[in-house]
Amino acid sequence: MLHEKVDASVKRIEVLNEYESFIGRKVFFISALILLILFLCGISISLGPLKFSVLEVYATILDKFFPNFFDVPELAPIVIWDIRLARVVTGVLAGIGFAVAGAVIQGILRNPLASPFTLGISAGAGLGAALAIIAGVGIGSSSGFLLVGNAFIFSLIPSLVIVGLARFKRATPETMILAGIAMTYIFSAISSLIHYFADPDALKDVMVWLMGDLGRASWGDLYIVALVLIICFPVLMWKSWDLNVMGSGDESAKSLGINVERTRVFVMMIASLITAVIVCFTGMIGFIGLVAPHITRICIGGDNRFVIPASGLFGAALLVAADIISREVLAPLIIPVGIVTSCVGGPMFLYLIIRKKKEYW
Amino acid sequence: MSTPILQGVHLELARSEVLSIVGPNGAGKSTLIRCINRILNPQKGSILLDGSDVIHMSRMELARQLGYIPQSDHQSFPATVFDVVLMGRRPYMGWNSGQRDKEKVLDVMQMLNIEHLAMRDINEISGGQRQKVLIARALAQEPDVLLLDEPTSNLDIKHQLEVMDAIRSLVAEKNISAIMAIHDLNLGSRYSDRMIMLDKGVIAAVGSPFTVLTQDNIKQVYQVEAAVKDEDGFPYVVPKSTIRNNVGGGCFR
Numbered sequence: 001m002l003h004e005k006v007d008a009s010v011k012r013i014e015v016l017n018e019y020e021s022f023i024g025r026k027v028f029f030i031s032a033l034i035l036l037i038l039f040l041c042g043i044s045i046s047l048g049p050l051k052f053s054v055l056e057v058y059a060t061i062l063d064k065f066f067p068n069f070f071d072v073p074e075l076a077p078i079v080i081w082d083i084r085l086a087r088v089v090t091g092v093l094a095g096i097g098f099a100v101a102g103a104v105i106q107g108i109l110r111n112p113l114a115s116p117f118t119l120g121i122s123a124g125a126g127l128g129a130a131l132a133i134i135a136g137v138g139i140g141s142s143s144g145f146l147l148v149g150n151a152f153i154f155s156l157i158p159s160l161v162i163v164g165l166a167r168f169k170r171a172t173p174e175t176m177i178l179a180g181i182a183m184t185y186i187f188s189a190i191s192s193l194i195h196y197f198a199d200p201d202a203l204k205d206v207m208v209w210l211m212g213d214l215g216r217a218s219w220g221d222l223y224i225v226a227l228v229l230i231i232c233f234p235v236l237m238w239k240s241w242d243l244n245v246m247g248s249g250d251e252s253a254k255s256l257g258i259n260v261e262r263t264r265v266f267v268m269m270i271a272s273l274i275t276a277v278i279v280c281f282t283g284m285i286g287f288i289g290l291v292a293p294h295i296t297r298i299c300i301g302g303d304n305r306f307v308i309p310a311s312g313l314f315g316a317a318l319l320v321a322a323d324i325i326s327r328e329v330l331a332p333l334i335i336p337v338g339i340v341t342s343c344v345g346g347p348m349f350l351y352l353i354i355r356k357k358k359e360y361w
Numbered sequence: 362m363s364t365p366i367l368q369g370v371h372l373e374l375a376r377s378e379v380l381s382i383v384g385p386n387g388a389g390k391s392t393l394i395r396c397i398n399r400i401l402n403p404q405k406g407s408i409l410l411d412g413s414d415v416i417h418m419s420r421m422e423l424a425r426q427l428g429y430i431p432q433s434d435h436q437s438f439p440a441t442v443f444d445v446v447l448m449g450r451r452p453y454m455g456w457n458s459g460q461r462d463k464e465k466v467l468d469v470m471q472m473l474n475i476e477h478l479a480m481r482d483i484n485e486i487s488g489g490q491r492q493k494v495l496i497a498r499a500l501a502q503e504p505d506v507l508l509l510d511e512p513t514s515n516l517d518i519k520h521q522l523e524v525m526d527a528i529r530s531l532v533a534e535k536n537i538s539a540i541m542a543i544h545d546l547n548l549g550s551r552y553s554d555r556m557i558m559l560d561k562g563v564i565a566a567v568g569s570p571f572t573v574l575t576q577d578n579i580k581q582v583y584q585v586e587a588a589v590k591d592e593d594g595f596p597y598v599v600p601k602s603t604i605r606n607n608v609g610g611g612c613f614r
Contacts, residue, residue: 012467015479019443019463022480110437245448247437254400255431256502257424257452302438 026306029299033313037092040320044091045084047328052076061085086222090214090281091320091337093225095288097278099315101271102289103296103308104236107243108264109173112297115290116275119176119268120158120183125279126210127191128154133206134198147209151280158183159272163265171261172250176268212285212338214323221281228277232270233312239267240304247302285338287345288315298352318345365404366392367562374506374538379529381549382542383573384559385583390542391432393559394508397540398427410505424452428499432511434491436483442494443479446470449501469500473527489520496527500535507532509541513548521545525552546598550574558582570596580604
């Protein structure tokens with residue numbers, strides 16, 4: 001009897017330890033990603049017409065905060081702070097935003113094939129851009145703000161329509177995905193109509209805008225993106241456990257006390273906001289939002305308390321790496337990074353699907 | 362409005378009682394279960410828990426009193442058994458879990474003998490094991506009532522008995538009650554104190570298994586000729602043949 005009791009408590013401690021080390025592995029994964037991002041940023045900034053070493057890059061950046069400690073090469077402060085750093089920070093923020101939005105959208109739709117663009121955001125932004133560039137109409141007055149404002153507002157319209165639909169029809173994943181597809185078709189059709197009557201130069205501008213580029217955002221734009229992320233990220237983390245519970249299906253989630261429909265709509269709005277605010281400054285950068293959460297789950301499992309931050313970091317690393325490739329492959333020509341993410345991401349994704357051992361869907 | 366699925370269903374449940382709901386497909390068994398914890402909202406009527414109506418309770422409050430075990434539960438993303446059972450603690454915690462929650466999870470896993478599965482993925486274990494995990498998750502909610510929707514469908518006979526034994530002993534040990542929708546009349550008769558037979562949303566019979574599982578009731582509700590035997594003090598139903606329904610029904614031979 002006593003023996004059994006001792007046995008049982010030993011087993012308890014074993015299980016608990018195993019669980020703690022499982023958590024530990026996830027924390028390690030996240031820390032490793034942070035280091036990787038810092039390293040990739042260093043490499044990215046060091047490359048260009050004027051080459052620096054990676055250490056010189058770090059020295060130049062730290063010099064701003066701790067002057068007179070470091071050896072800073074000539075011209076480096078101007079090149080790095082005024083030109084290259086904004087691009088890399090855009091990459092990091094956009095990567096985090098797209099991937100976090102992708103992770104939670106996959107969570108609420110219970111569909112690993114969903115991405116921030118599943119709900120029609122890309123088609124909305126495309127229409128907004130087409131209206132601004134070709135027709136010159138929309139929200140905002142100065143030409144730069146017109147494009148950004150238009151893209152932002154229009155990319156949110158599909159989500160708002162889906163939220164409206166959820167009032168009449170219950171917000172199940174199926175209705176939301178189907179509504180997103182419908183919105184994509186409608187918005188694409190209107191965009192196509194505008195394209196059809198556009199002159200070729202304006203049309204090219206629209207196409208290039210859509211391809212996605214990290215070089216457009218100014219420091220001022222980045223503050224806006226950072227602010228939105230700083231506000232939205234904790235909100236999503238707060239909902240992370242509810243997302244876990246919703247992974248077992250609506251019925252189980254309801255029986256565990258979750259207001260499933262309200263949570264779904266709320267998280268969708270947050271994710272749409274994050275995506276829209278990034279898309280309007282960078283254009284469409286595909287694949288990060290789909291692939292980063294997916295690979296993260298393959299690495300650390302499906303617990304959203306860790307999947308959300310880890311996908312964000314993984315997305316950032318992926319986008320910064322893709323940006324390095326986009327600038328170096330045909331240097332000095334810069335390929336739009338959206339093309340690179342899809343070219344590199346597609347095969348990588350296929351490889352992971354073929355290799356994966358666990359069943360996902 | 363469309364025709365109601367349940368009508369005039371009136372029932373009471375005592376503490377540490379196991380109540381089975383039986384009836385043909387579409388009789389409203391699952392609907393009744395889901396109305397009790399408001400997965401579905403009834404259009405009319407009231408459900409009282411210790412005197413207070415569930416309509417006026419928040420989902421969280423309900424989740425602390427009613428544990429629900431669905432028929433099947435597919436986890437869309439990878440999740441360890443430990444994490445799934447931990448979900449049962451959601452009604453008691455914020456966004457993160459504390460030490461107390463983990464201790465509770467260990468308690469219920471030990472009770473159901475599934476500690477060895479703790480780090481396995483929920484989608485990779487067998488159906489019987491998964492059913493026990495779902496029961497563990499419901500127990501982690503520390504409920505007063507367990508609601509089970511077909512707990513034994515898709516299980517082999519050994520696991521059917523294991524799961525039912527687990528439910529029976531938990532009800533006695535924790536002094537809670539259980540309501541289950543069940544297709545298998547003989548399992549239901551063996552493991553429940555009382556039974557309700559539903560027919561098209563209306564209670565056709567209620568009482569001890571012997572009063573409910575009679576030849577006449579089965580004939581009327583299921584349209585099946587059956588023999589009812591006494592096996593170790595439980596009614597045992599042997600279905601013999603369906604009653605041919607001449608109204609609009611086709612002839613098969």
